[in-house]
Amino acid sequence: MDALRGANVQTFAPRRANDSYFDCGSINISLLAERKPFASDTDTFIMRLEKPIKVLVGICRFGLAALFLFTAGAKLWILQKFLGNVAELLSSSNINYERWQWPVTIAVIAAEVLAAILLIVPRTIRWGAVLSALLLIGFSAFALYYVYVLHGEPLECGCFGNIIGSQLGVKTALRNLGLLIPVIIVFIGAPRIRAGASPPSGTPS
Numbered sequence: 233m234d235a236l237r238g239a240n241v242q243t244f245a246p247r248r249a250n251d252s253y254f255d256c257g258s259i260n261i262s263l264l265a266e267r268k269p270f271a272s273d274t275d276t277f278i279m280r281l282e283k284p285i286k287v288l289v290g291i292c293r294f295g296l297a298a299l300f301l302f303t304a305g306a307k308l309w310i311l312q313k314f315l316g317n318v319a320e321l322l323s324s325s326n327i328n329y330e331r332w333q334w335p336v337t338i339a340v341i342a343a344e345v346l347a348a349i350l351l352i353v354p355r356t357i358r359w360g361a362v363l364s365a366l367l368l369i370g371f372s373a374f375a376l377y378y379v380y381v382l383h384g385e386p387l388e389c390g391c392f393g394n395i396i397g398s399q400l401g402v403k404t405a406l407r408n409l410g411l412l413i414p415v416i417i418v419f420i421g422a423p424r425i426r427a428g429a430s431p432p433s434g435t436p437s
């Protein structure tokens with residue numbers, strides 16, 4: 233009986249805390265060793281995508297900024313003609329064009345310049361994308377409203393000055409709505425641009 237008791241004590245004696253610690257540690261190390269190749273492949277794949285995404289966002293961002301600066305400059309180049317177009321559009325909408333043609337003209341040009349500046353500055357990229365979307369949707373909505381609701385006569389909008397002819401209508405609306413694609417790309421990818429522009433932690437900005 234004494235021998236059996238001794239055997240039972242030896243057989244069912246609990247492991248020491250240090251033994252269980254090293255056993256668990258070896259299991260964790262083996263699991264990490266098994267997961268490491270998968271995690272490494274995933275990180276490598278993400279890192280490979282990071283650069284093309286930043287390049288795409290940068291192209292869309294600066295492309296939109298250049299577009300808005302170009303259209304604003306084109307309007308200033310033919311300011312009197314663009315002012316007359318605005319007056320005609322306001323008159324067709326039963327709005328006092330003599331009072332509002334200058335404020336509307338200045339507001340449109342200023343909004344385009346502001347959108348370009350916001351897109352260029354890294355901290356305000358998303359605000360620039362939002363303003364760009366509002367401008368494009370607003371221009372498209374008014375073009376469709378002018379043609380299908382007011383039944384207005386064909387009118388050069390003067391968006392690109394005398395360089396590119398563009399009449400208000402479906403084509404103008406579709407062109408502006410198509411530009412929403414790069415706007416969405418910029419809005420989604422803006423955090424990556426800001427992360428790359430911000431200094432690393434622990435370094436003076």
